[in-house]
Amino acid sequence: MIDILIRYGAVLADAAMVSIGVTASAIAIGTGLGLALALMLRCRFAALALAARAYVELMRGSPVLILLFLIYYGGPSFGVVLDAVPAGILGLGLYAAAYFAEIFRAGLASVEPGQIEAARLLGLPSLSILRRIELPQIAAFILPPSINQAIIVLKDSAVLSIITVPELTKAVTLISNETFAVVAPYLCVGLIYWTLVEIVAQGGRIAERRLAARISR
Incomplete structure (x- = not known):
């Protein structure tokens, strides 16, 4: 496994950055659209x-895979032609929005x-009520499920290799085909995913503690 990391470290690093970028963009779309759907x-x-x-x-x-196929391979039938990465971001974002919508809906309720x-x-418009009253109150309620989502x-970004997005799963497939090894490359990618998940989880815990401290003041 160490040999794989040394030999293909740069390839895996580039693929990890693609996975991170796609995930962050999809979460941004999912959060914004999810809030709109909840409203x-x-x-x-x-x-x-x-x-x-x-x-x-x-x-x-x-399944998210069906949506990705419809956007990437079916899009041209409707005049919508997207490269693999934008299609992957859009697909994941639209899919995640449904789950974020339920998180926001429960929070607002x-x-x-x-x-x-x-x-x-008092005459406050709906937007002001949402921004000044509702969102600050539900922040602590929705943060844990939002981090989980x-x-x-x-x-879920691992499935984007199916539509040729050059993320981690695509990279490990190419490495496995080139080296004829299976266990070591996939262990490396599994370790990278675990590290990224732990970073997100730890970031969520820090945000929860800071939010709790702000509320308790």
């Missing part, structure tokens, strides 16, 4: 709420309704 789910307009619920259920009920009504009586997105 739609509680919208008074039934059509918007129904559309958001249909999206969430469709994404949660389908935990806010005391009386606070919202009081803010409306971020880790899932990181591990």
Whole structure:
């Protein structure tokens, strides 16, 4: 395994950076779209709420691989041509958004309704209520599941090799084909994934402690 790391260290490092970049971008898309979907789910307009619920259920009920195939290989049929990396980011982001939507929905539901009504009586617009009252209160509630979802997105990025994204799984496949070794290359990549997951998890724990300390002041 050490020989593989020495010989292909640069290749694995480049692939790891691709995995990190794709994951971070997908999480950004998933978080933003997830919040929008959560707001739609509680919208008074039934059509918007129904559309958001249909999206969430469709994404949660389908394998991410199907979505990636539809975007990358099926996109040209609809005039949408994307390179592998943008297609991978978009696919993972759209998929993660369904799960982030449920996290935000549960968080928003935990806010005391009386606070919202009081803010409306004071004349605060909905955006201000969301930004000043709801989001600060739900931060501690949604942070742990959000970190967990971020880790899932990181591990899901391994399937992007199927659409030729040059991430870790693609790199280890090429290394294995070149060296005719299986165990050592995949152990190396497994170790890299474990390290990345631990970094995200530890970062989440630090954020939780800081948030808890800020709330307790």
